[in-house]
Amino acid sequence: MSNRIISPVGARFVGQSVQRKEDRRLVTGHGQYVDDIKVPGALHAAFLRSDVARGRITKLDVSAAREAPGVHGVYTWQDFHEQFGEAYHVMMGEALVVPPPLAIMDVRHVGDPIALVVADDRYLAEDALELIELELEVDQAVVDYRTAADDSDNVVHAGWGLPSNVMVAMPFMPLAPDLDEAFASAAHVVETLVDQNRYNCVPMEGRGIVATWNQGRGEMDIIASTQSVHETRNFFARYLDIPEGNIRVTARDVGGGFGQKMFVFREECAIVLAARAVRGTVKWIEDRRENLIASGHSRNESGTVRVAVADDLTITAMSVDHVADVGAYPPCPAVLDPTLLTGPYRIPRMGFSMSMVWTNTMGKVAYRGPWMFETTAREIAIDATARAIGVDPVELRRKNLLSFDELPYTSAAQREMVEITPLETLDQALEMLDYEGFRREQEAARAEGRLLGVGVSVYVEPTSMDAPSLHTEGATVRVEASGKVVAYLGTTSHGQSIETTMAQIVADTLGVAYDDVIVVQADTQSTPYGPGTGGSRTAVLAGGAAQRATESLREKVVAIAAHMLEASGDDLEIADSTISVKGTPSKSVTLFEVAKLAYRQAHTLPADVDSSLEATVRFRPTRFPTWSNATHICVVEIDRVTWRPTILRYIVSEDCGRMINPMVVEGQIFGGVAQGIGGVLYENFVYDNEGTPLTTTFMDYLLPTAAEMPHIEIGHLETVSTTNPGGFKGLGEGGAIGSHACVTNAVSDALAPFGIVVTKTPLGPNDIFELVRAAGHA
Amino acid sequence: MHEVALTVNGTNMRIEVEPRMTLADALRDRCDLTGTHLACEHGVCGSCTISVDGRAVRSCLMFAVQADGADVMTIEGLANGEELHPVQKAFQAEHGLQCGFCTPGFVMSVTKFLETTPDPTDDQIRDGISGNLCRCTGYQGIVRAVKRAAAELNGQS
Numbered sequence: 049m050s051n052r053i054i055s056p057v058g059a060r061f062v063g064q065s066v067q068r069k070e071d072r073r074l075v076t077g078h079g080q081y082v083d084d085i086k087v088p089g090a091l092h093a094a095f096l097r098s099d100v101a102r103g104r105i106t107k108l109d110v111s112a113a114r115e116a117p118g119v120h121g122v123y124t125w126q127d128f129h130e131q132f133g134e135a136y137h138v139m140m141g142e143a144l145v146v147p148p149p150l151a152i153m154d155v156r157h158v159g160d161p162i163a164l165v166v167a168d169d170r171y172l173a174e175d176a177l178e179l180i181e182l183e184l185e186v187d188q189a190v191v192d193y194r195t196a197a198d199d200s201d202n203v204v205h206a207g208w209g210l211p212s213n214v215m216v217a218m219p220f221m222p223l224a225p226d227l228d229e230a231f232a233s234a235a236h237v238v239e240t241l242v243d244q245n246r247y248n249c250v251p252m253e254g255r256g257i258v259a260t261w262n263q264g265r266g267e268m269d270i271i272a273s274t275q276s277v278h279e280t281r282n283f284f285a286r287y288l289d290i291p292e293g294n295i296r297v298t299a300r301d302v303g304g305g306f307g308q309k310m311f312v313f314r315e316e317c318a319i320v321l322a323a324r325a326v327r328g329t330v331k332w333i334e335d336r337r338e339n340l341i342a343s344g345h346s347r348n349e350s351g352t353v354r355v356a357v358a359d360d361l362t363i364t365a366m367s368v369d370h371v372a373d374v375g376a377y378p379p380c381p382a383v384l385d386p387t388l389l390t391g392p393y394r395i396p397r398m399g400f401s402m403s404m405v406w407t408n409t410m411g412k413v414a415y416r417g418p419w420m421f422e423t424t425a426r427e428i429a430i431d432a433t434a435r436a437i438g439v440d441p442v443e444l445r446r447k448n449l450l451s452f453d454e455l456p457y458t459s460a461a462q463r464e465m466v467e468i469t470p471l472e473t474l475d476q477a478l479e480m481l482d483y484e485g486f487r488r489e490q491e492a493a494r495a496e497g498r499l500l501g502v503g504v505s506v507y508v509e510p511t512s513m514d515a516p517s518l519h520t521e522g523a524t525v526r527v528e529a530s531g532k533v534v535a536y537l538g539t540t541s542h543g544q545s546i547e548t549t550m551a552q553i554v555a556d557t558l559g560v561a562y563d564d565v566i567v568v569q570a571d572t573q574s575t576p577y578g579p580g581t582g583g584s585r586t587a588v589l590a591g592g593a594a595q596r597a598t599e600s601l602r603e604k605v606v607a608i609a610a611h612m613l614e615a616s617g618d619d620l621e622i623a624d625s626t627i628s629v630k631g632t633p634s635k636s637v638t639l640f641e642v643a644k645l646a647y648r649q650a651h652t653l654p655a656d657v658d659s660s661l662e663a664t665v666r667f668r669p670t671r672f673p674t675w676s677n678a679t680h681i682c683v684v685e686i687d688r689v690t691w692r693p694t695i696l697r698y699i700v701s702e703d704c705g706r707m708i709n710p711m712v713v714e715g716q717i718f719g720g721v722a723q724g725i726g727g728v729l730y731e732n733f734v735y736d737n738e739g740t741p742l743t744t745t746f747m748d749y750l751l752p753t754a755a756e757m758p759h760i761e762i763g764h765l766e767t768v769s770t771t772n773p774g775g776f777k778g779l780g781e782g783g784a785i786g787s788h789a790c791v792t793n794a795v796s797d798a799l800a801p802f803g804i805v806v807t808k809t810p811l812g813p814n815d816i817f818e819l820v821r822a823a824g825h826a
Numbered sequence: 827m828h829e830v831a832l833t834v835n836g837t838n839m840r841i842e843v844e845p846r847m848t849l850a851d852a853l854r855d856r857c858d859l860t861g862t863h864l865a866c867e868h869g870v871c872g873s874c875t876i877s878v879d880g881r882a883v884r885s886c887l888m889f890a891v892q893a894d895g896a897d898v899m900t901i902e903g904l905a906n907g908e909e910l911h912p913v914q915k916a917f918q919a920e921h922g923l924q925c926g927f928c929t930p931g932f933v934m935s936v937t938k939f940l941e942t943t944p945d946p947t948d949d950q951i952r953d954g955i956s957g958n959l960c961r962c963t964g965y966q967g968i969v970r971a972v973k974r975a976a977a978e979l980n981g982q983s
């Protein structure tokens with residue numbers, strides 16, 4: 049196989065698990081998350097939210113609350129009426145408007161913000177909430193998205209005059225002229241209904257914002273727990289109709305996001321408007337209940353997958369009919385990407401339909417791999433198909449997976465698949481498990497009545513996704529007067545180790561020590577524009593920008609050093625912050641000496657030598673997306689008394705191109721896999737029939753703990769990408785994308801002795817018990 | 827308002843609090859020690875774990891007035907000057923944190939856990955830290971960190 053990675057000459061930090069720059073402040077309690085920001089005189093906010101999923105507001109009296117001790121303002125929709133302008137995110141397009149911050153006339157989901165209290169502290173603000181008189185006339189809520197489209201009596205957005213609950217419905221579209229014939233003539237056609245439960249981002253730090261309006265200067269200062277300071281700024285520039293330059297958005301440390309913090313929600317809008325109203329600082333820190341019920345929900349979609357298979361196990365066609373719940377007000381409805389449905393497979397014909405349906409539940413938001421269902425649906429269907437036709441799912445995959453050697457391959461949806469290793473990662477993962485050995489062990493276990501199963505999932509991940517507004521990242525890199533280096537990036541890290549990985553790239557590219565590079569990000573007043581940290585964009589885009597900007601800076605350093613050394617720039621090399629003549633190390637200057645000359649004695653430079661020690665680049669990869677890929681395999685055992693599933697082995701073989709920092713790569717995989725395992729086995733956000741959420745604390749919404757999480761074994765392949773100079777690929781979302789189907793398939797295989805095929809999640813002990821009982825075995 | 831006298835990270839403090847103020851809020855707002863984090867405020871996530879009179883305590887479940895006379899240690903008091911505590915060092919060395927929001931709670935819990943279980947098995951570690959939630963790491967780096975810290979602490983004593 050070509051394209052295999054060889055560390056580039058001079059690489060000293062890239063490829064190494066160097067320790068993170070972020071850690072020292074974080075392990076000593078000196079991180080600065082948004083709630084840690086203290087602004088003198090700041091007021092604190094709390095929202096009155098609807099406890100009803102659908103209803104009309106018949107009384108809303110805030111007069112008593114306005115008189116409560118310590119209260120500076122109580123706001124309802126009327127107070128913000130016509131106080132704001134355009135309310136859309138560039139990434140989502142102008143058609144998807146963030147609704148007015150506070151409910152007007154009616155409420156459409158539990159958690160819908162109705163009023164806002166601003167007081168001296170949060171305790172007093174919550175006291176005042178109690179004094180608000182609210183009466184609602186309750187209407188029948190639309191809760192189940194599977195039936196919502198046909199419910200014309202109860203329409204979520206009747207208040208907007210909409211006739212139905214269908215947001216988008218795209219009729220079936222065949223992507224091959226002979227799709228019908230392929231299904232009609234296939235030896236086997238297997239139909240599988242894949243149904244994925246509702247589970248959510250749940251960062252440990254909820255959302256939060258500190259907004260300060262400076263009336264004299266006409267400036268808004270925002271500190272937020274966000275994944276995108278720049279898009280937050282641009283959003284509010286439109287929203288407040290003031291120039292971008294009069295808004296500063298910063299974030300110091302952000303306690304996770306996973307997609308949720310990519311977007312400005314209604315609450316942040318309300319806080320910014322309140323700050324302008326009080327002409328001061330308003331702080332809002334979301335509590336856990338708010339985060340669980342009102343910070344965006346995810347997954348909760350289903351699809352009917354049909355797979356046509358020839359006698360020799362060639363998959364000849366696939367189709368998917370997809371339905372997704374987008375809730376009432378989706379910050380990001382995460383549209384199905386049909387080009388990902390065939391993923392890493394050689395499936396020549398494909399067709400799909402899709403619909404997105406409104407319900408009286410919390411709106412949908414992007415969550416780590418918002419295109420995950422495409423993998424979930426396909427991988428669960430492949431296992432179900434293999435079972436139906438009586439072959440091992442690995443055999444069916446092996447026959448149809450793309451291998452590196454046959455690329456490029458153009459998929460049915462006209463995607464060019466390149467630089468990926470699906471079959472190779474499958475082989476590596478199977479070897480790590482000893483698949484044949486496991487099947488023998490399983491046979492013996494089954495003979496003893498044990499329920500042991502193995503699941504596989506193979507996927508491609510479209511990192512640095514192909515959305516036009518996300519095509520670039522910027523970097524400015526500067527040698528300071530001391531000879532130390534600062535890289536200004538457009539990113540907003542929320543756990544990705546960006547300060548570390550980008551410093552590794554800059555250090556290698558310039559030839560300085562890792563410790564001499566500082567990365568500055570998440571400040572709109574000092575960093576180049578970046579559309580946001582998400583979509584597994586950073587390695588490719590920020591990495592490319594950092595590298596290109598540093599290369600350009602290096603040329604400037606070399607030009608000045610060449611003048612100082614009276615040598616040709618071509619003859620110079622830089623290592624350890626020293627620029628020397630190749631082969632004559634004694635002829636050298638340090639970076640500090642170069643900086644000293646550039647900053648203090650620029651007059652000594654010839655006119656044609658630039659004294660600037662700074663370079664800015666906007667980087668755009670050569671192609672979109674940058675594919676990465678992986679195979680997950682896990683082994684599950686189900687207890688026959690408690691029906692509790694336990695994961696015994698979890699294996700990932702992944703190919704994210706050249707690794708900047710293997711420790712960070714593996715950390716991203718561990719975390720992503722935990723979220724997929726959580727979604728299948730533990731996490732499930734539940735509404736009752738009235739649309740009341742039942743999982744509003746960590747006692748009901750169960751995140752996996754260390755006791756549930758397996759040890760994860762990782763194998764790496766490193767096929768370099770040619771989309772960016774470093775050969776990197778993204779990988780932040782893959783762990784979450786692959787794990788859902790993998791765990792589901794393992795549970796299904798464990799229950800195979802009962803004739804059960806599992807295609808629906810969640811799969812807690814109760815769910816498994818119900819499956820077994822329905823099959824007549826419990 | 828009540829006056830509460832307590833020792834925080836070796837410093838004697840007197841703070842004024844309302845009876846309903848949690849110890850976590852008091853530490854964060856009255857003592858300016860924001861290393862103690864709040865991720866649930868209902869006693870499940872462990873982010874707010876601190877040491878009170880030598881025991882690991884969830885400071886979101888305790889009122890500040892209950893800490894009158896107590897000896898409190900928060901994450902800010904764990905390092906010995908510039909020298910990090912072995913648990914802190916181990917979290918750094920083993921990539922036991924990503925966003926870092928859960929980290930102070932973990933570090934404080936682990937420090938206490940290793941006092942009672944100095945030589946833990948993997949299962950004991952996983953069980954011992956199962957009262958703390960992390961959303962980023964899948965716990966793998968944290969488990970490694972606990973092992974490393976145990977080894978270093980055992981080597982020291």
Ligand code: FES
Binds near residue numbers: 872886
């Ligand atoms: S904040 Fe105290 S346990 Fe979660």
Ligand code: FES
Binds near residue numbers: 543925960
């Ligand atoms: S490191 Fe982010 S929650 Fe643990």
